[in-house]
Amino acid sequence: xNFRRLVLILLLVGGFWYLTHNGFRRNALYRGLPLTLTEAQxxxxxxxxxxxxxxxxKRVDPSVVNITSTTVTLDFFYGLVPAEGQGSGFxxxxxxxxxxxxxxxxxxxxxMVQTYDKHQYGAQEIAGDRLHDLALLQIDAPNLLxxxxxTSRNLQVGQQVYAIGNPFGLSxxxxxxxxxxxxxxxxxxxxxxxxAIQTDAAINPGNSGGPLLNSHGEVIGINSMIAQxxxxxxxxxxxxxxxxxxxxxxxxxxxxxxxRRPSLGIRTLAIGPDLAQQMGLPASYGVLIESxxxxxxxxxxxxxxxxxxxxxxxxxxxxxxxLIVAIDGQEVTNSxxxxxxxxxxxxxxxxxxxxxxxxxxxxxxxxxxxxxxxxA
Numbered sequence: 001x002n003f004r005r006l007v008l009i010l011l012l013v014g015g016f017w018y019l020t021h022n023g024f025r026r027n028a029l030y031r032g033l034p035l036t037l038t039e040a041q042x043x044x045x046x047x048x049x050x051x052x053x054x055x056x057x058k059r060v061d062p063s064v065v066n067i068t069s070t071t072v073t074l075d076f077f078y079g080l081v082p083a084e085g086q087g088s089g090f091x092x093x094x095x096x097x098x099x100x101x102x103x104x105x106x107x108x109x110x111x112m113v114q115t116y117d118k119h120q121y122g123a124q125e126i127a128g129d130r131l132h133d134l135a136l137l138q139i140d141a142p143n144l145l146x147x148x149x150x151t152s153r154n155l156q157v158g159q160q161v162y163a164i165g166n167p168f169g170l171s172x173x174x175x176x177x178x179x180x181x182x183x184x185x186x187x188x189x190x191x192x193x194x195x196a197i198q199t200d201a202a203i204n205p206g207n208s209g210g211p212l213l214n215s216h217g218e219v220i221g222i223n224s225m226i227a228q229x230x231x232x233x234x235x236x237x238x239x240x241x242x243x244x245x246x247x248x249x250x251x252x253x254x255x256x257x258x259x260r261r262p263s264l265g266i267r268t269l270a271i272g273p274d275l276a277q278q279m280g281l282p283a284s285y286g287v288l289i290e291s292x293x294x295x296x297x298x299x300x301x302x303x304x305x306x307x308x309x310x311x312x313x314x315x316x317x318x319x320x321x322x323l324i325v326a327i328d329g330q331e332v333t334n335s336x337x338x339x340x341x342x343x344x345x346x347x348x349x350x351x352x353x354x355x356x357x358x359x360x361x362x363x364x365x366x367x368x369x370x371x372x373x374x375x376a
Contacts (some may be wrong), residue, residue, distance in 0.1 A: 001355075006261055008053050015137070017253070020054075024230065049243065052215060053064075053162070053174075053176065055217070056162055056174075056213060056215070056217040057162075057174050059217045060117045060141070060147065060162075060164055060211065060213060060217045060323050061116050061164060061172055061174070061242055062117075062145040063090050063091045063093065063144075063145050063146055063147040063211075064088060064089070064090050064147075064164045064165065064172070064210060064211065064258060065088065065089050065098060065113050065114060065115055065116070066086065066087075066088060066113070066114040066166040066169075066171050066214060066334065067086065067087045067088060067089050067098075067100055067104055067105065067111065067112070067113055067114075067123070067137075067166075067185075067209065068084055068085070068086055068111070068112045068113075068114070069084070069085045069086075069087070069104060069105045069106075069108035069110070069111050069112075070083070070084050070108060070109050070110040070111075070112075071083050071084075071085065071107050074361070083196065085104065085108075086104075086166055086169055086205075086206045087100060087101060087104030087105075087165075087166065087206060087207075087208045087210075087255035088100065088104075088164075088166045088207055088208065088209045088210030088223070089104070089113070089137065089207065089209045089210065090147045090209075090210065090211045090219065091144050091145065091146050091147060092146055092147070092149075092250075093144075093146050094144050094146060095124070095135060095138070096138045096140055096141055096144060097137070097138050098113065098123065098136070098137040098138065098139065099134065099135075099136060099137075099209070099222065099246060099250070100134075100137060100208075100209030100210045100222075101133050101134065101135065101209040101222065101224055101241075102128050102129060102130050102132075102133045102134055102135045102137050103133055103208065104135070104208050104209045105125060105128070105135050106128075108125070110122070110370045111123040111125065111137060112123075113139050114171070115141060115144075116121045116131070116171075116172060119141065120210075120312070121139040121140065121141050122139070123137040123138065123139050124137065124138050124139075125137055126138050126253070126262075127253040127257060127258060127259075128138055129249050129252075129253075129259035131187075131259065131261070131371060132187070132193070132241065132245060132246075132249050132259060132261065132371075133187050133193070133211075133224055133241065134222070134241065134246055134249050134250075134259075136250065136253055139223050141246065147211055147219050148219065149218065149219045149243055149247065150214055150216070150218035150219060150220050150243065151195065151220070151243065152195065152221060152242035152243045152244045152245070153244060153340065155179055155182060155197065155220060155242075156179065156277055157178075157179050157180065157181060157182070157310050158178050158179065159178060159179045159214065159215075160176070160177075160178060160214070160215045161176070161178060161179055161197075161199050161201055161212055161213060161215075161220070162174055162175070162176050162177075162201065162210055162212070162213040162215075162217075163175050163176075163177075163199070163201045163202070163203055163207060163210060163211070163213070163223055163238075164211060165203075165207035165208075165209070165210030165223060166206040166207065166210065167202075167204035167205065167206040167207045168204060168205060168206050169206060170206070174191065175201045175202040175203070176201055177199050177200040177201030178199065178200060178201075179197060179198070179199055180198040180200050180237070181198040181201055182195055182196070182197060182198070183196060183198060184196060184335050185225070185239055187224070187225070190283070190374045193224070193239070193241055193245070193338050194238045194242075194245070194335055194336060194338070194339035195242045195244075195245070195336045195340075196240065196241065196242070196337075197212060197221045197239065197240040197241075198222065198225075198237060198238070198239055198240060199212065199235060199238050199239075199240065199349065200236045200237070200238075201238065202236075202238075203223050203226050203238030204226065205226075207223045207238075208223060208224060208225075208351075209222060209224075210223050211223070211224065214239040218346065219243050220240075220242070220243050220326040221240030221242055221243055222241045222243070222246055223238060223239075224238055224239055224240055224241050225238065225239045226238045226239070244340070244343060245339070245343070248261065248343045249261065249321070250306060259368065259371075260346065260347050260370055261342065261347075261371040262342045262345045262346055262347045262348075262349060262368035262369070262370065262371065263296070263297065263342065263347075263368065263369050263370065263371040264296070264297050264298045264303075264342075264353075264366060264368065264369075265293035265296020265297045265298050265299060265369050266289050266290075266291070266292050266293070266296070266298045266303070267289075267290045267291045267292075267303070267305075268286055268287040268288060268289055268290060268324070268335055268338070269287065269288045269290055269312075269317055270284050270288075270333065270334040270335060271283075271284075271285060271287065271288050271323065272284070273285070274283065275312075280318060281323055282323070282356050282358075282359045282361075283323060283325050283356055283358070285325065285331075285333045286323045286325040286333065286355075286356070287322055287323070287324050287331060287332055287333075287334060287335060287337075287338065288306070288319065288321055288322075288323050288324075289303060289304065289305045289322045289323075289324065289355075290305055290306050290317060290318040290319075290321060291305035291306065291318060291319035291321075292304070292305045293369075296369050297366050297367060297368050297369040298353075298366060300366075300367070301353070301364050301365065301366040301367070302364060303322050303324075303353065303355065303364065303366070304319030304321050304322050304357070305318060305321040305322075306319045306320045306321035307320045307321070307368055308320045322355045322356065322357050323355055323356040323357075324338075324353055324355045324357065325354055325355060326353075326354035327341050327351050327352070327353055327354070328341065328351050328352050329352070329354075342368070345368055346368070347368050347369060347370040348367065348368065349367070350366065350368070351365070351366055351368065352364070352365055352366075353365075353366050
């Protein structure tokens with residue numbers, strides 16, 4: 001009996017030893033084979049493009065702010081309830097002036113600004129321009145780092161750009177892309193934004209009012225709109241207001257306390273050689289006046305819009321109007337040229353417009369009106 005117990009104990013001990021010994025060995029082999037890692041011998045080197053991206057972000061992010069605006073709306077039972085909206089902006093000077101979109105703070109009862117170091121400040125609206133979708137705020141804060149403003153003249157399609165802002169409330173977000181086109185678009189209020197910068201840099205709700213930057217980290221535009229694909233999110237097509245337009249509006253704010261942008265009061269179509277040949281025009285360039293604003297500057301000066309309907313692809317246009325080829329001796333080839341000339345003037349200034357009416361080349365003096373009164 002004792003012998004049986006001894007044999008049983010030996011078998012149990014031997015089995016336990018065998019299982020544990022071979023099991024640990026198998027586990028060691030199993031764990032060891034796939035965990036043979038090769039590690040870098042030094043810190044990774046960044047490409048020149050990556051180094052520039054990093055430098056731009058570090059230089060500009062401290063000048064970008066998050067903006068929260070509180071408005072009052074009606075609930076289901078028609079009761080007044082607060083509602084918050086978010087956007088972005090950037091610091092202009094050490095006195096705390098901030099530029100953003102007008103639609104970011106429109107009808108706001110309260111505006112709060114958060115700087116990059118997470119401090120929050122109450123903001124005051126100094127001036128706003130609904131037509132150009134621009135607003136000037138001010139905060140009282142120390143140690144502010146202003147953004148550096150460039151020019152939006154001579155921008156090139158394909159040029160590298162960056163957007164920094166507050167998309168979906170995610171502060172300090174930078175995206176990169178290129179300039180996809182320079183074109184005129186309709187702003188939130190339906191007024192034209194001349195020379196709008198189209199970009200594929202991701203711009204989403206919350207980016208509005210933030211800076212669009214060149215590869216040196218200088219502001220060339222104010223991110224304003226996105227082309228939506230059925231949802232309120234980026235579709236690879238965003239638009240920024242050119243910084244030169246913003247500079248002109250800021251100049252008006254300083255002089256008059258509100259925007260007074262000059263306007264010819266016309267809706268135009270840019271003409272190139274092929275289109276000029278198809279239409280039988282006497283010049284291979286210029287802008288064709290499709291329509292004039294009743295009582296506007298051009299209409300008062302006797303300039304005429306088109307009287308015949310035609311189609312350019314699927315787009316309906318008006319033809320037969322005057323063809324503008326120069327203003328004050330400066331050649332005009334598209335609406336961008338007109339916009340840049342307008343930025344050199346104020347409402348009430350008089351300019352000389354050179355144009356073709358039929359085959360006759362004429363000139364006329366036009367006293368500029370105010371854009372807010374002449375939405376063409």
